Amino acid sequence: MSRTVEQKRALWAWLFLALPLVYFILVRFYPTLDAFSISLTEWNIVGEKTYVGLDNFIALYNDPVFWIVLGNTFEYLALGVPISLFLSFMVAYYLDQIRFGHGFLRACYFMPFLTTAVAMAWVWRWFYQPVPIGIINMTLGQLGILQLDFLRSTTQALPAVLVPAIWAGLGFQIVIFMAGIRAIPQTYYEAAKIDGAGPWQILKEITLPQLRPTITFLVVMSSIGFLRIFDQVYNMTQEGEGGPLNATRPLVLYIYKAAFDDFEMGMAAAQTVVLFTILMIITVIQLRLLRK
Amino acid sequence: MKNISVRKSFIWVMLAIGGIVMMTPIIFMFSASFKYNDQIYDLALISSEPTLSNYFYLFENTEFLTWFMNSFFVAMVVTISVLFFDALIGYTLCKFKFKGRKLIFIAILSTLMIPTEMLVIPWYILSKDLGLLDSFIGLIFPGLMSGFGVFLMKQFFEGVPDDYLDAARIDGLNEFQIFIEIALSMVTPALSALAIFTFLGNWTAFLWPLIVTSSADLYTIPVGLSSFSGEFQSEWEMIMTGAAVASLPTLLVFLLLQRYIIRGVILGGLKG
Amino acid sequence: MRLICVLIIGLFISTSAFAVEIEYWQYSYKTRLDAMDKLIAQFEVENPDIKVVHTNFPYAQYRTKVAASVAAGEGPDVVQLYYGWLGDYLSANLLQPLSYTEFPHQTIEDDFFAMVANMKVGDDYYALPTAVRSLGLFWNKKIFREAGLDPNKPPQTLDELVSLAKKLTKRDRAGNIVSVGLTMGPINQDHNWWREVLVRQFGGTPYNQNTTKVTYDDEAGLKAFEYYADFVTKHNASVVDFMDKGEIAFKAGRAAMHIDGSFVLSTFARARRLEWGVTELPTHNGIKANFSSYWVNGITSKASGEKKAAAEKFLKFITQADAMQLWLDEVGELPARKAVAGKEANFNHPEFGAFIRGLEYAHTTNFYSEAAQRKTVVDMLDRIVLLDMDVKQSLNIAAKEDQQIIDKAIKE
Numbered sequence: 001m002s003r004t005v006e007q008k009r010a011l012w013a014w015l016f017l018a019l020p021l022v023y024f025i026l027v028r029f030y031p032t033l034d035a036f037s038i039s040l041t042e043w044n045i046v047g048e049k050t051y052v053g054l055d056n057f058i059a060l061y062n063d064p065v066f067w068i069v070l071g072n073t074f075e076y077l078a079l080g081v082p083i084s085l086f087l088s089f090m091v092a093y094y095l096d097q098i099r100f101g102h103g104f105l106r107a108c109y110f111m112p113f114l115t116t117a118v119a120m121a122w123v124w125r126w127f128y129q130p131v132p133i134g135i136i137n138m139t140l141g142q143l144g145i146l147q148l149d150f151l152r153s154t155t156q157a158l159p160a161v162l163v164p165a166i167w168a169g170l171g172f173q174i175v176i177f178m179a180g181i182r183a184i185p186q187t188y189y190e191a192a193k194i195d196g197a198g199p200w201q202i203l204k205e206i207t208l209p210q211l212r213p214t215i216t217f218l219v220v221m222s223s224i225g226f227l228r229i230f231d232q233v234y235n236m237t238q239e240g241e242g243g244p245l246n247a248t249r250p251l252v253l254y255i256y257k258a259a260f261d262d263f264e265m266g267m268a269a270a271q272t273v274v275l276f277t278i279l280m281i282i283t284v285i286q287l288r289l290l291r292k
Numbered sequence: 293m294k295n296i297s298v299r300k301s302f303i304w305v306m307l308a309i310g311g312i313v314m315m316t317p318i319i320f321m322f323s324a325s326f327k328y329n330d331q332i333y334d335l336a337l338i339s340s341e342p343t344l345s346n347y348f349y350l351f352e353n354t355e356f357l358t359w360f361m362n363s364f365f366v367a368m369v370v371t372i373s374v375l376f377f378d379a380l381i382g383y384t385l386c387k388f389k390f391k392g393r394k395l396i397f398i399a400i401l402s403t404l405m406i407p408t409e410m411l412v413i414p415w416y417i418l419s420k421d422l423g424l425l426d427s428f429i430g431l432i433f434p435g436l437m438s439g440f441g442v443f444l445m446k447q448f449f450e451g452v453p454d455d456y457l458d459a460a461r462i463d464g465l466n467e468f469q470i471f472i473e474i475a476l477s478m479v480t481p482a483l484s485a486l487a488i489f490t491f492l493g494n495w496t497a498f499l500w501p502l503i504v505t506s507s508a509d510l511y512t513i514p515v516g517l518s519s520f521s522g523e524f525q526s527e528w529e530m531i532m533t534g535a536a537v538a539s540l541p542t543l544l545v546f547l548l549l550q551r552y553i554i555r556g557v558i559l560g561g562l563k564g
Numbered sequence: 565m566r567l568i569c570v571l572i573i574g575l576f577i578s579t580s581a582f583a584v585e586i587e588y589w590q591y592s593y594k595t596r597l598d599a600m601d602k603l604i605a606q607f608e609v610e611n612p613d614i615k616v617v618h619t620n621f622p623y624a625q626y627r628t629k630v631a632a633s634v635a636a637g638e639g640p641d642v643v644q645l646y647y648g649w650l651g652d653y654l655s656a657n658l659l660q661p662l663s664y665t666e667f668p669h670q671t672i673e674d675d676f677f678a679m680v681a682n683m684k685v686g687d688d689y690y691a692l693p694t695a696v697r698s699l700g701l702f703w704n705k706k707i708f709r710e711a712g713l714d715p716n717k718p719p720q721t722l723d724e725l726v727s728l729a730k731k732l733t734k735r736d737r738a739g740n741i742v743s744v745g746l747t748m749g750p751i752n753q754d755h756n757w758w759r760e761v762l763v764r765q766f767g768g769t770p771y772n773q774n775t776t777k778v779t780y781d782d783e784a785g786l787k788a789f790e791y792y793a794d795f796v797t798k799h800n801a802s803v804v805d806f807m808d809k810g811e812i813a814f815k816a817g818r819a820a821m822h823i824d825g826s827f828v829l830s831t832f833a834r835a836r837r838l839e840w841g842v843t844e845l846p847t848h849n850g851i852k853a854n855f856s857s858y859w860v861n862g863i864t865s866k867a868s869g870e871k872k873a874a875a876e877k878f879l880k881f882i883t884q885a886d887a888m889q890l891w892l893d894e895v896g897e898l899p900a901r902k903a904v905a906g907k908e909a910n911f912n913h914p915e916f917g918a919f920i921r922g923l924e925y926a927h928t929t930n931f932y933s934e935a936a937q938r939k940t941v942v943d944m945l946d947r948i949v950l951l952d953m954d955v956k957q958s959l960n961i962a963a964k965e966d967q968q969i970i971d972k973a974i975k976e
Contacts, residue, residue, distance in 0.1 A: 009388055010388065010389070012467040017384055024399070024437065029399075030414070038417075091307065094303045094306070101304070101308075104311075105307050111318060111546065113557075114492065115543070116495065118515075119513075119517055122535055123321045126528050126532070127317070133333050135320065167317070172561065214562075224407075230498070260416075260503055272409055275410065276407060279405070280405065
């Protein structure tokens with residue numbers, strides 16, 4: 001009796017999973033393998049694919065622009081993750097201690113998270129314009145300070161593009177940090193206070209260690225986010241080129257250009273394989289480091 | 293005591309300044325959308341003669357309304373599909389015992405490691421071969437189910453006691469009815485969290501819609517805004533109006549349902 | 565009433581089994597779509613047995629669309645393409661040659677401007693333009709007047725251009741430029757101005773005869789680029805990409821002079837409170853030069869039999885004199901036939917005239933990859949302006965990059 005019931009239920013299970021399995025195989029697994037296989041070919045999407053082995057990867061290795069692009073991608077990561085985590089933790093830590101206007105302040109910090117990256121990229125692009133139209137430079141001008149070049153500078157452009165990305169993600173990180181802080185049992189703090197620990201010590205000895213899972217989660221999430229930056233760069237630089245002089249061009253934009261401007265599908269696929277590998281390595285390293 | 297309140301006020305002021313800084317881009321965006329072209333470079337937030345003419349122009353002379361509806365339609369369809377299927381998969385993987393269960397779960401979970409950027413090229417080729425380029429199906433198909441949602445839902449179904457389901461079985465409901473009528477109603481917080489993330493993700497999605505659509509009738513808001521802004525670059529007030537229209541729905545919903553949304557984001561963020 | 569009869573008969577015939585349906589593709593641009601719809605309506609009245617389906621796609625995705633669909637045996641019978649893409653289209657077998665009988669070579673060479681020769685590969689012509697474009701110098705009369713200059717006297721030579729640009733630049737108290745003397749936008753049309761106009765005016769040539777070698781990396785090219793970069797680095801009379809795009813700055817009245825193509829005429833015509841004029845590009849050492857680009861229409865390889873015959877009829881129709889006049893009036897793009905361009909009303913037109921006169925001494929660039937080759941010029945200027953690189957060094961890098969693009973394309 002129980003056997004047939006179990007068999008019947010297993011049948012239901014397969015029935016429920018039939019369509020999803022087909023979907024995941026067709027739309028996730030097959031394309032993944034396909035990306036790997038295309039990366040070993042030369043193909044302009046119209047003609048025939050020719051197998052070229054690892055030629056695309058060798059060409060990438062010898063492509064100076066690719067190394068610039070890779071450098072930019074890591075710069076987004078290396079600046080974006082610490083800055084956004086530091087800021088969001090500071091805000092969350094202090095916002096947690098505030099009662100008056102708490103909901104309102106939290107909303108102010110959270111709202112950018114709900115905006116559309118493309119839309120806000122254009123808003124920021126406007127802000128960064130030189131006088132007489134850019135708001136930031138107009139303000140500087142009124143204060144009598146010489147204007148900044150922002151998007152027209154090889155050194156300032158990348159941070160300028162990064163700011164909207166950090167800005168938009170901050171709200172999410174703050175909310176997650178606050179939830180993490182709330183989850184720390186009150187008794188820990190009370191015990192520490194009895195021991196005569198100051199606020200700095202409590203932060204160092206209790207809050208931060210207790211937040212380790214939260215921090216791990218946020219570091220991994222934001223790393224992936226910054227490594228995949230695209231919307232902002234595409235919409236904030238001239239003709240979406242990631243200029244000036246490739247100063248802001250990240251890997252995903254390079255992939256996009258190779259695939260959908262030049263139709264070098266093999267080369268583009270090879271770059272996605274590189275991106276995949278980087279994401280994999282970074283995630284694994286971070287999980288290892290932060291779990292200790 | 294006095295010391296503490298001084299400290300608190302200081303913190304409050306600093307946080308408030310930070311909050312204002314955070315809101316500045318959004319405020320300026322809306323403010324500019326109510327200005328005429330010759331006032332837009334004033335720093336004044338509220339124009340001396342505010343106007344809705346930009347909005348009228350946008351809806352009458354551009355395809356913004358179409359893009360808005362497209363975005364809404366795509367985000368809605370994808371969200372409904374994700375809610376249904378991810379819940380069904382999560383439920384099945386959690387509450388049914390059968391061979392291969394673990395393998396399927398790990399396989400689905402592993403898709404989380406594959407970046408979309410890697411899939412867009414094969415998706416593009418697939419769409420081309422199936423004639424799905426520049427079509428609604430082409431826009432929608434990559435998002436219909438997600439590994440993230442399956443994981444989230446499975447986590448939540450763990451907390452649903454089997455007794456309830458068994459009781460329903462005794463009442464003679466079949467497995468699909470149990471899922472729809474009993475199980476789903478017990479994980480509504482998770483469903484709403486998943487709905488928020490999925491809708492937001494699709495409303496703001498840029499890369500895939502940019503690649504798969506080519507006719508302006510099929511653009512979603514981000515793609516439309518991007519091409520529109522390139523064309524209207526001389527008229528920043530129009531770009532700001534477009535950006536405002538793109539951001540308004542999500543911001544409005546947030547203002548109405550603030551508490552639920554933050555709770556949902558925490559749920560989805562932490563469990564997921 | 566007669567027209568209605570004709571239409572009804574036309575409708576009847578077009579729905580009958582004998583009607584031929586052909587598809588025409590171009591990229592989306594409002595005025596071009598409207599003009600083409602008018603031409604198609606006229607054509608269908610004249611040829612009631614042919615129906616033309618007019619399809620359009622945004623510029624950004626146009627190329628992919630054509631390539632993907634023609635390869636799949638679908639898509640257009642008559643297609644519009646940028647002249648610079650011809651090489652790509654031919655190597656992908658997307659086009660068929662125009663027949664000698666329908667499009668006699670002698671007539672093409674007699675009637676069209678010389679640059680149409682670019683459409684001849686081997687012994688065959690592959691496409692014909694409806695309209696062509698050239699560059700002109702726009703100037704803001706109000707800014708001239710405010711600076712105490714004659715608002716009807718734009719610069720005639722490159723030297724005048726420099727001295728005027730310097731005089732017409734406006735700065736705020738902190739020294740920031742708030743209105744430029746001359747716009748600088750290498751990513752827009754300036755790369756063409758430099759490559760085909762300045763290089764020649766300083767005594768050089770951009771490429772060798774059959775465009776296999778970069779030849780601008782000599783003294784002439786250097787002087788030409790120095791001249792160009794000096795507007796920013798020496799004369800302090802411009803800001804690169806001021807207000808994001810020269811066109812915008814000029815439209816907003818924040819640029820005294822601006823070099824652009826005939827296609828911006830309609831944009832400036834719509835701008836309120838903008839007093840402007842347009843004239844031929846300044847000369848140097850008595851040398852006149854201009855850059856011309858154009859879109860052509862070709863018959864795709866999939867058209868055969870009666871569709872091919874219909875496609876030929878349609879192509880003839882949209883490249884005849886009347887179509888060009890309509891295109892000029894509606895779109896503001898210049899006629900590709902000398903006879904239409906030379907008409908008194910067109911040749912001396914206050915706006916079109918400058919561009920039409922420029923066509924006589926215009927050159928086209930045989931691009932291999934327009935975007936990539938353009939970027940070499942953009943980067944060349946950026947290296948000088950942003951990284952303080954020596955002009956010569958930057959020019960050499962650009963020439964090398966450009967040569968690599970050419971070599972790669974030829975190899976394929």
